[in-house]
Ligand SMILES: Nc1ncnc2c1ncn2[C@@H]1O[C@H](COP(=O)(O)OP(=O)(O)O[C@H]2O[C@H](CO)[C@@H](O)[C@H](O)[C@H]2O)[C@@H](O)[C@H]1O
């Protein structure tokens with residue numbers, strides 16, 4: 001990679017601004033290296049484990065639906081919710097404060113403490129994805145819910161406070177900033193070209209793997225080293241339109257990406273986020289939005305430059321990262 | 332704080348969206364606590380130390396200007412620059428790629444390895460601030476430099492790779508996203524009210540301390556617990572308009588905030604960022620932009636929700652945080 005000049009890139013999807021700077025990879029550090037994802041495996045049981053259901057906030061549903069002690073997935077209320085389902089939505093007169101109405105749920109992905117999402121089979125991962133779908137569908141009946149964010153934190157440096165494999169679903173009474181600016185950006189592209197900018201993403205050197213319905217790539221303006229996107233091949237605005245067959249296909253590709261990332265990058269902490277469209281949409285919006293799943297391994301952390309400017313510095317060019325991940329051979 | 336309902340706030344300056352959720356403060360964690368700012372004090376000399384100048388990238392200037400071995404501050408080139416002063420600015424045809432032209436400097440704040448910024452006297456902190464001013468002034472003569480970001484990383488979890496006290500200055504060929512959206516937000520406020528939204532910020536319960544020319548507050552929509560802003564009392568678009576007297580006054584207040592934060596929050600890693608205005612500005616822009624310094628202690632980290640939505644979850648209400656910091660008594 002030596003000798004490649006630094007570049008500032010923007011993409012036509014998220015409108016992020018990223019400085020690609022291979023020289024930065026060679027910085028020395030006099031601090032010790034960061035945590036890996038699993039600092040303490042001493043604990044082996046927690047409230048998310050099978051048999052501890054009474055220590056959790058109320059269940060919303062489980063899978064299989066009629067299971068008793070043999071559940072595989074539970075969707076439960078978050079015991080410390082960021083937003084409250086009991087509040088009335090009530091903006092202040094100046095529009096600067098809104099009561100914190102919303103829903104905040106936890107998806108327990110396995111009954112067993114030490115089993116991670118990537119340990120599940122493709123069809124078991126699909127069951128987790130279909131649990132997201134079912135919950136989003138339920139939430140979509142609330143008029144005040146404008147956007148649903150599905151996300152996963154894995155490992156302490158990725159923000160996780162619980163190590164048992166889980167993800168979270170937050171239903172918001174607003175369309176959040178990242179989503180508005182993504183929609184603005186994609187709208188701009190659509191107005192210029194008549195096309196969806198995700199459908200039109202240049203893929204070539206950025207491709208990692210593909211399945212029947214999805215591709216996995218390093219995005220052109222990846223903000224983080226080895227950031228991965230899994231994107232439906234066909235134009236599709238909402239994640240929760242996924243059907244069972246596609247869920248298994250996506251489950252397989254997601255599992256593969258998590259396995260490759262873990263092997264190549266030494267089991268890093270990571271986040272993934274499903275970027276979908278707002279629940280209430282116009283027909284024109286449907287023609288230019290396209291959901292995707294973003295995986296961000298936490299390798300470098302950010303500093304004052306990123307906090308101050310909203311630009312990112314990425315030492316690894318996307319085509320180099322894609323080549324590395326394309327060539328990972330799983331045992 | 333118990334019993335206070337969650338709220339979603341936006342401010343009229345940065346347009347950030349923050350969920351205030353006191354219940355979140357009570358989450359348990361099965362991960363060990365995060366790093367403090369000084370994990371390893373074994374090392375006592377580094378390239379930034381006095382006597383090691385030859386291990387550094389070239390010097391730009393030092394303070395006092397005519398000092399030899401007895402320098403107090405050095406402004407040097409970054410040995411691993413994110414942007415390169417040697418590149419020609421050259422946007423690609425589709426406007427999505429720009430060559431990485433720019434400047435990336437390091438400000439060594441003390442010749443001594445173990446001395447931190449908050450250990451300096453107010454007039455010594457002022458010398459650091461005046462070094463920023465001088466360097467921004469120099470950079471402002473480059474037509475292609477559109478914005479200068481001054482920032483500091485302190486502690487590994489705040490991104491620092493070097494523990495010797497320092498800050499950084501990056502000169503960009505673009506106005507970065509955070510700045511554009513701050514300017515848009517302040518412009519909107521100005522068009523509605525004819526006033527600068529920073530001058531008009533409601534302060535009351537949010538005040539921490541004040542000096543002759545500055546106030547320190549917790550912002551109304553603080554994205555991070557105990558985030559602090561130091562704001563000039565008088566309308567002032569550019570940080571680099573600061574004079575020596577104001578620099579000493581600011582130096583004192585900055586030192587006080589760092590000391591209070593360190594004492595109250597157990598020496599946390601932190602970042603600070605100077606939010607100023609673009610270098611090339613119109614008269615109308617000058618009437619609604621107002622620089623400020625933002626300090627962010629790294630207490631909680633972020634997770635997939637923040638990465639996905641751009642909204643933040645803050646468990647500490649600003650008035651509560653301000654009260655705590657107001658009442659810290661320094662020894
Ligand atoms: N017995 C129980 N029953 C039900 N729910 C329980 C429970 N015990 C704990 N929980 C909930 O389980 C969730 C576990 O979530 P994670 O470990 O993914 O991260 P957390 O939400 O704590 O914070 C991370 O993610 C958020 C959102 O991105 C960031 O704001 C934050 O800084 C970062 O640390 C917590 O939200 C917690 O409230």
Ligand SMILES: Nc1ncnc2c1ncn2[C@@H]1O[C@H](COP(=O)(O)OP(=O)(O)O[C@H]2O[C@H](CO)[C@@H](O)[C@H](O)[C@H]2O)[C@@H](O)[C@H]1O
Pocket residue numbers: 027028300301302303304305306313378386387388407408409410411412437483484489490491492493494499
């Ligand atoms: N001998 C020498 N001479 C001159 N310069 C030298 C040098 N040795 C090291 N340097 C430079 O000194 C700087 C020290 O900076 P910091 O410790 O504040 O964080 P760093 O920039 O490494 O990264 C943090 O801040 C950036 C920007 O916010 C984030 O992108 C990143 O993830 C985060 O870790 C580095 O930029 C390094 O290149």
